[in-house]
Amino acid sequence: MNSPQAAPATLSPGASRAGQRGEKKRRGGEACIICNKRKIRCTLSQGIKPCENCVAFGYQCVPRERKRKHYTIVDAQAVEDLGSSRPPPAPAVPVFSPRDSIQEESNRVQTPRETAEFFADILNSQFSGARAPISTSSAAAICPTVSNLNVTTGIIAPSEVVSTPTRGYLGHSVYLGHELNDHEESAAQDNTDIPHRSLTEDDWKVLHLRRAFDLPPRAVCESLVATFIAKCHPWMPVVEDEILSRLQYGNMNDTPVLLLQAIFMAGSRMQRSASALDHASVQDYYNRAKVLFFANYEHDPMTLIKAVTILQYWNPSGPEHVSIHNSSYWMRIGVGLAFQIGLHRAPVKLPHDNHIRRRIFWSLFARGSLLSAGQGRPRAIHIEDCTINWPSAEDFPANDKISYLFPAYVRISGILGDLTRWYLRGCNDASTRIPEFEAALRNWIRELPGCLRMKGSDGRNLPYDPEARQLYLVYFTAISILYRPHLPSRSTRHSQATIGSTIASSCVARLLEDSLARGDVRDGVAMHAIYALIAGIGALSNYNYPLLWAASQAELKIITLFLAELAKTWQTAKGTLRILHRLQESVSMFKNVPDPPPLVIGDFDTSLLEPFSTDLSRKWPIIIAESAVNPKYRDITAMTRGRAEKVGSCGLNGGTDSELWLGDDTAPIGQVDLSPPSIMSNMFEGISRDSLYSYGNWFLEDSLL
Structure with missing residues (x-):
C-alpha cells in the first residue's frame, strides 16, 4: 500500500488546496510591477521577458515581488534599482x-x-x-x-499579420561561393547586435x-483616397487593393499610419477641390509622414518602401535645387530599401505577397528611369542586376485596365531610361544600338493592348483616354530623343531637323493641346514638363525650314501655355519655361540661312508611326503632301514600310529631284511671343548655365547655351 504522505509529491500543484494556494500566489508573481499596478494583462505569464507593455513604453520591467519573503523572485539588483531615488525612464x-x-x-x-x-x-x-x-x-x-x-x-x-521578413538580402554567395549561404543564414539569426528600436x-x-497621428475626417479621407486611386495608383500600384477598398469607405483600421499619411499627401497633391484641404494642407500630410519615417516609427520594410515611393509626389522644387524633399531623394531611399530586402531578385520560394513585391519594385524602376531622362542623371536601377520577373496582368487581382496599363508603362519608361543612359555614356556602337532601340519601340507599340490604343481595328480614333495618352507622351518623347535634332550653334550656325523628331515632337504638342482643352493639365506630374521641353526643342529645330516653322510657332505657343498651367502645381515647370525661353533667345541669334541643311529622312523607322493617324501631328500631313510630288520619297508618303531606305539629302530651297520644297519664309522667331506676361513676368531673371544641368540638357548641344 502506498504511503499517503507520498501522494502529494506526485500531484500537480493544483490538485490540492496547498497547490492551489501556491498557484494563486505564483500567478501574482507572473506580472511585472507596472502591469500589476495598472491592472492590465502582463505577458510575463507567457514567458515573454521583458513584457510587451514595458518594452512599448520604455519602462524597466521588474517582476512583481511577493509579500512573503520566501516567495521572492526579484534579484537584489532589480530591487535596489527599483527602490533608488532615480525615477524610472x-x-x-x-x-x-x-x-x-x-x-x-x-x-x-x-x-x-x-x-x-x-x-x-x-x-x-x-x-x-x-x-x-x-x-x-x-x-x-x-x-x-x-x-x-x-x-x-x-x-x-x-x-493584419505582418509577414514581411526583416532579414536583409545578401548576395555574397553569387561571387564568393554558395558555401556562404549557411553562414549568412546563421548570421541573420543572431539578433544580439540589433540596437533597441524604442x-x-x-x-x-x-x-x-507634428500631429503625426492626426487623421482627416471620414469624408475628407474618402475624397483623398478616391483622388489617389484615380490619379496616382495607376502609375504607382504599391498599395494592396484590399487596403484601398477599405479606405474608400473611411475604414482606416489595420492600415499603418505612415502609409495613411503618405496616401493622404499624394491625394491632396493631386486634389482639385480646395475644400478637401481645409483639414490639413499637402505639406501638413508630408511633414507627418516624414517625421514618422525618420523617427523610426514604422519597422515593416514593405510599408516603409510603399510610403517613400508615394512620397515622391511631394516634389516641392525643381531639380535645379539641391533638396532632401524632391522625388529623386525619396526614390533612391526606396530603391535602397528594396535592395536590402531583395526585391530585385526572383525569390526561390514565391512569398504570399509576391505580386505586390513586383508592383513595388517596378514602380521604383519606372520612376527612376523617368527621373534619369528628366534630369540627365544616372539611373538608380540597372535591369542587368535584377532577376525579378517583369510585371504582368497577373500581378493585379482584378483584370481591369490598370493590369494592362502598368506593365506597358514600365516597359516604355525602361526604354526611355535606356536611351538616356546610352546618350550619357557617349552613344557608343550607334550602328548597333539605334536598331535595337527601334526594335524595342516597335515591339512595344505593336504589343500594346487594344484598350490602350488610340486607333481601333477599323481605323477610327478611339475616345479620349487620359491614361493611355500619358503612355504616348513617353513613347513620342523616346522617338524624339532617338532621332535627336540639332539646334543652331556657334559652329554650325544653322539647325538640322530630323523627320523622326519633327513628327514625334509635333504629336506631343497635339497631346498637350488636348490636355489643355479638357482641363487635365493639373492631373499631370512634374515629368510632363520634360516631355514639353523636348517637344519644344523639336519645334525649334524647324527654324530654318519655312513651312515647318509656321506649324512650329503654333506648337510652341501650346507648349508654353501648357507649362504655364503646369507650373501652378509643379515648380519644375517654371524652370522648364525658363529654359525654353533661353533656347528661343539662343536660336533667334542665328539668321535664316539661304541654304539650310538637309532634312534627315533616311534613318527614320516609319513603322513607329503605323498605329497613328496623320491628324495627330500638324507637320505630318505637310511632310507627306510635299513628299508626294517626289517619287523618291514615297516611303515617307506611304508610312507603311518598316525602315526607310537611305534616300540621301532632302533640301528645302529649290526644285531639283533631290530637294523637298516646304513653302515660303514665315515670321522670324523673334516675333513669336512665348511668354504670357501675366504668368511669366520676372520668371526668366537670374537664369544661369549651371542651372540647366539639372534639367537633362544632355539632350542639347553644349555649344548652344
Missing part, C-alpha cells in the same frame, strides 16, 4: 503599428475603451506641455493593443507636436 513612444498583434478578447483584463483611456492618460501625463492633449480615439489609433479599436462600439477588429521621449514629443 520616461516612456518612449511605443512601437505602434496598426498591424501589431493584439491579445485575444478572452485574455484582456480591461475593456478596449478602458485600455485606450489608460494609454491616453499615460501619454498626456508625460507630455502635458504639448500643443494639444491626446484623445481616447487618438490613443486607440496608435496604441499597439487597441490599434483596431472602434471607439464608438468598443470592438476590436482582427489584426523611441525616446524627445522623439515622441516631436511626433505629437
Whole structure:
C-alpha cells in the first residue's frame, strides 16, 4: 500500500488546496510591477521577458515581488534599482503599428475603451506641455493593443499579420561561393547586435507636436483616397487593393499610419477641390509622414518602401535645387530599401505577397528611369542586376485596365531610361544600338493592348483616354530623343531637323493641346514638363525650314501655355519655361540661312508611326503632301514600310529631284511671343548655365547655351 504522505509529491500543484494556494500566489508573481499596478494583462505569464507593455513604453520591467519573503523572485539588483531615488525612464513612444498583434478578447483584463483611456492618460501625463492633449480615439489609433479599436462600439477588429521578413538580402554567395549561404543564414539569426528600436521621449514629443497621428475626417479621407486611386495608383500600384477598398469607405483600421499619411499627401497633391484641404494642407500630410519615417516609427520594410515611393509626389522644387524633399531623394531611399530586402531578385520560394513585391519594385524602376531622362542623371536601377520577373496582368487581382496599363508603362519608361543612359555614356556602337532601340519601340507599340490604343481595328480614333495618352507622351518623347535634332550653334550656325523628331515632337504638342482643352493639365506630374521641353526643342529645330516653322510657332505657343498651367502645381515647370525661353533667345541669334541643311529622312523607322493617324501631328500631313510630288520619297508618303531606305539629302530651297520644297519664309522667331506676361513676368531673371544641368540638357548641344 502506498504511503499517503507520498501522494502529494506526485500531484500537480493544483490538485490540492496547498497547490492551489501556491498557484494563486505564483500567478501574482507572473506580472511585472507596472502591469500589476495598472491592472492590465502582463505577458510575463507567457514567458515573454521583458513584457510587451514595458518594452512599448520604455519602462524597466521588474517582476512583481511577493509579500512573503520566501516567495521572492526579484534579484537584489532589480530591487535596489527599483527602490533608488532615480525615477524610472520616461516612456518612449511605443512601437505602434496598426498591424501589431493584439491579445485575444478572452485574455484582456480591461475593456478596449478602458485600455485606450489608460494609454491616453499615460501619454498626456508625460507630455502635458504639448500643443494639444491626446484623445481616447487618438490613443486607440496608435496604441499597439487597441490599434483596431472602434471607439464608438468598443470592438476590436482582427489584426493584419505582418509577414514581411526583416532579414536583409545578401548576395555574397553569387561571387564568393554558395558555401556562404549557411553562414549568412546563421548570421541573420543572431539578433544580439540589433540596437533597441524604442523611441525616446524627445522623439515622441516631436511626433505629437507634428500631429503625426492626426487623421482627416471620414469624408475628407474618402475624397483623398478616391483622388489617389484615380490619379496616382495607376502609375504607382504599391498599395494592396484590399487596403484601398477599405479606405474608400473611411475604414482606416489595420492600415499603418505612415502609409495613411503618405496616401493622404499624394491625394491632396493631386486634389482639385480646395475644400478637401481645409483639414490639413499637402505639406501638413508630408511633414507627418516624414517625421514618422525618420523617427523610426514604422519597422515593416514593405510599408516603409510603399510610403517613400508615394512620397515622391511631394516634389516641392525643381531639380535645379539641391533638396532632401524632391522625388529623386525619396526614390533612391526606396530603391535602397528594396535592395536590402531583395526585391530585385526572383525569390526561390514565391512569398504570399509576391505580386505586390513586383508592383513595388517596378514602380521604383519606372520612376527612376523617368527621373534619369528628366534630369540627365544616372539611373538608380540597372535591369542587368535584377532577376525579378517583369510585371504582368497577373500581378493585379482584378483584370481591369490598370493590369494592362502598368506593365506597358514600365516597359516604355525602361526604354526611355535606356536611351538616356546610352546618350550619357557617349552613344557608343550607334550602328548597333539605334536598331535595337527601334526594335524595342516597335515591339512595344505593336504589343500594346487594344484598350490602350488610340486607333481601333477599323481605323477610327478611339475616345479620349487620359491614361493611355500619358503612355504616348513617353513613347513620342523616346522617338524624339532617338532621332535627336540639332539646334543652331556657334559652329554650325544653322539647325538640322530630323523627320523622326519633327513628327514625334509635333504629336506631343497635339497631346498637350488636348490636355489643355479638357482641363487635365493639373492631373499631370512634374515629368510632363520634360516631355514639353523636348517637344519644344523639336519645334525649334524647324527654324530654318519655312513651312515647318509656321506649324512650329503654333506648337510652341501650346507648349508654353501648357507649362504655364503646369507650373501652378509643379515648380519644375517654371524652370522648364525658363529654359525654353533661353533656347528661343539662343536660336533667334542665328539668321535664316539661304541654304539650310538637309532634312534627315533616311534613318527614320516609319513603322513607329503605323498605329497613328496623320491628324495627330500638324507637320505630318505637310511632310507627306510635299513628299508626294517626289517619287523618291514615297516611303515617307506611304508610312507603311518598316525602315526607310537611305534616300540621301532632302533640301528645302529649290526644285531639283533631290530637294523637298516646304513653302515660303514665315515670321522670324523673334516675333513669336512665348511668354504670357501675366504668368511669366520676372520668371526668366537670374537664369544661369549651371542651372540647366539639372534639367537633362544632355539632350542639347553644349555649344548652344
